Amino acid sequence: MPAVAALAAPSARAPFERTTIERREPGPHDVVIDIAFAGICHSDIHTARDEWGAAHYPLVVGHEIAGIVSAVGSEVTRFAVGDHAGVGCFVDSCRECENCLAGVEQYCLKGMRGTYNAPLPEGHPEGAYTQGGYSRQIVVDEGYTLRIPGSIPLDKAAPLLCAGITLYSPLRHWGAGPGKKVAIIGMGGLGHMGVKLAAALGAEVTVLGHSLSKQEDGLRFGATRYLSTADPETFRELRRSQDLIISTVSAPSDLDRILSLLRRDGALVNVGLPEEPIGISPFSLAGQRLSVSGSMIGGIRETQEMLDFCAEHGVTPEIELVTADEVDAAWDRVVASDVRYRFVIDAATI
Numbered sequence: 001m002p003a004v005a006a007l008a009a010p011s012a013r014a015p016f017e018r019t020t021i022e023r024r025e026p027g028p029h030d031v032v033i034d035i036a037f038a039g040i041c042h043s044d045i046h047t048a049r050d051e052w053g054a055a056h057y058p059l060v061v062g063h064e065i066a067g068i069v070s071a072v073g074s075e076v077t078r079f080a081v082g083d084h085a086g087v088g089c090f091v092d093s094c095r096e097c098e099n100c101l102a103g104v105e106q107y108c109l110k111g112m113r114g115t116y117n118a119p120l121p122e123g124h125p126e127g128a129y130t131q132g133g134y135s136r137q138i139v140v141d142e143g144y145t146l147r148i149p150g151s152i153p154l155d156k157a158a159p160l161l162c163a164g165i166t167l168y169s170p171l172r173h174w175g176a177g178p179g180k181k182v183a184i185i186g187m188g189g190l191g192h193m194g195v196k197l198a199a200a201l202g203a204e205v206t207v208l209g210h211s212l213s214k215q216e217d218g219l220r221f222g223a224t225r226y227l228s229t230a231d232p233e234t235f236r237e238l239r240r241s242q243d244l245i246i247s248t249v250s251a252p253s254d255l256d257r258i259l260s261l262l263r264r265d266g267a268l269v270n271v272g273l274p275e276e277p278i279g280i281s282p283f284s285l286a287g288q289r290l291s292v293s294g295s296m297i298g299g300i301r302e303t304q305e306m307l308d309f310c311a312e313h314g315v316t317p318e319i320e321l322v323t324a325d326e327v328d329a330a331w332d333r334v335v336a337s338d339v340r341y342r343f344v345i346d347a348a349t350i
Ligand code: NAP
Pocket: 040, 041, 042, 043, 044, 046, 162, 163, 166, 185, 186, 187, 188, 189, 190, 191, 208, 209, 210, 211, 214, 248, 249, 250, 251, 253, 270, 271, 272, 273, 274, 295, 296, 297, 334, 335, 337, 339, 341
């Protein structure tokens, strides 16, 4: 296959550089996707800026990928040339551990293969590490490729592949729906999808932002309340009221205070991944039999379910399209919480 144009981070602090990467010749089960759009996830930034301490450079990030199938291998049955297809945070897994067999490949016991920065077997035609969606084309096994429903435009489909599923999965797992009170902390890329999805599932949604600057938007996305964690009154008003709280905050936060908002047997699910450990007092949990949990993206089956749910309920992200030249500036705006609400790269400009 010819080399594919891509946007690479050369090191943790240097600006993006245009480069080319190798994609493999499609095998019998592979789908070749001409990438149309790639969302910018905060995890791209954590990884490429080496905040998680494991980056391999030059690094092409991007795991919210939407495009059009341009070729399929001889054994592919679920995709044809011209189909709208997506790729999320992983492109392979062991396929035989109990978690893969249960359809939760993101928790593969041998480690799923991330869409970028994941080691490839020695001698792999694509190099030593996987390279992600800030590029023009990707080759993926059909078992790890998603069908994008025709009613969702490709640019708006991209963020669903990480931000959408990362909120859909815990909302479903913890039973968000009619009669349940759900609070979403942080309304960035993940958080705003959480508000829309929880509302579409029928839950009563409260947003907790670190200011009220996005209050109007939150109410428009389906929340009934938008309060600030900077205001002590918020903690009096919501005390012991919520069934489920999902934190999407990308920076350290005071989770003991947040736990005071849960009802008996409530759950706090942390999906934000700041580099620092989270400190929680055992007293905050014992008093009302509370649970604290984490959750990571979702399996292929559930990601497909989420895409179909979004198509059926008209749930799509708020996006701002950027060109390849604008990605450095877009990243700075994400870090400054100045994103409304997901940047999406127009891959044609790469
Ligand atoms: P994002 O768009 O930057 O949103 C993060 C939100 O965190 C911001 O909108 C802001 O909310 C809040 N925040 C940021 N800095 C803050 C600060 N100093 N104090 C208080 N609040 C602050 O990021 P994202 O793409 O949604 O990702 C959010 C986090 O989830 C990242 O850590 C990312 O790596 C992680 N993630 C996890 C998974 C998973 O599977 N578990 C998947 C994808 C991403 P407000 O302005 O509304 O207060």
